[in-house]
Amino acid sequence: MIKSLLPLAALLLVAPALTLAADRLAPVEGTEVYFIAPADGDTVETTFTVRMGLHGMGVAPAGVDVGNTGHHHLLVNTPLDELDLGAGLPFSEGTRHFGGGQTEASLQLPAGEHTLQLLFMDYRHLSFDPPVVSDVITITVE
Numbered sequence: 755m756i757k758s759l760l761p762l763a764a765l766l767l768v769a770p771a772l773t774l775a776a777d778r779l780a781p782v783e784g785t786e787v788y789f790i791a792p793a794d795g796d797t798v799e800t801t802f803t804v805r806m807g808l809h810g811m812g813v814a815p816a817g818v819d820v821g822n823t824g825h826h827h828l829l830v831n832t833p834l835d836e837l838d839l840g841a842g843l844p845f846s847e848g849t850r851h852f853g854g855g856q857t858e859a860s861l862q863l864p865a866g867e868h869t870l871q872l873l874f875m876d877y878r879h880l881s882f883d884p885p886v887v888s889d890v891i892t893i894t895v896e
């Protein structure tokens with residue numbers, strides 16, 4: 755009796771995650787997010803400018819529900835596969851939001867090697883499905 759209920763219990767546990775995943779918006783096909791600057795392998799000063807490029811969709815401030823738009827996010831030393839893309843992106847040093855609709859930002863990082871990756875997300879800070887991400891770049895801060 756208990757054994758026969760296990761598959762149902764498993765289904766009930768999975769169902770909320772499926773519902774949330776289904777809620778993610780599809781990006782415009784062919785949308786790309788990329789670094790205009792810095793470039794992969796660049797050496798930069800402690801304070802440097804990040805320029806974020808986007809092709810295929812538009813940038814709008816967070817919270818503004820306009821079709822085919824979203825805002826930029828920057829992952830600093832944070833691998834994409836460590837994030838739960840079914841949930842809203844946390845606000846942290848490693849997961850920065852540009853909710854004002856910025857396409858350029860001044861960044862300060864300590865000396866050493868750092869990885870950067872752009873993640874373009876919708877007005878709710880939710881990832882598109884499939885995710886719109888740039889290549890990972892590695893920079894050296896002097």
Ligand SMILES: [Cu+2]
Nearest residue numbers: 816851853879
């Ligand atoms: Cu955001």
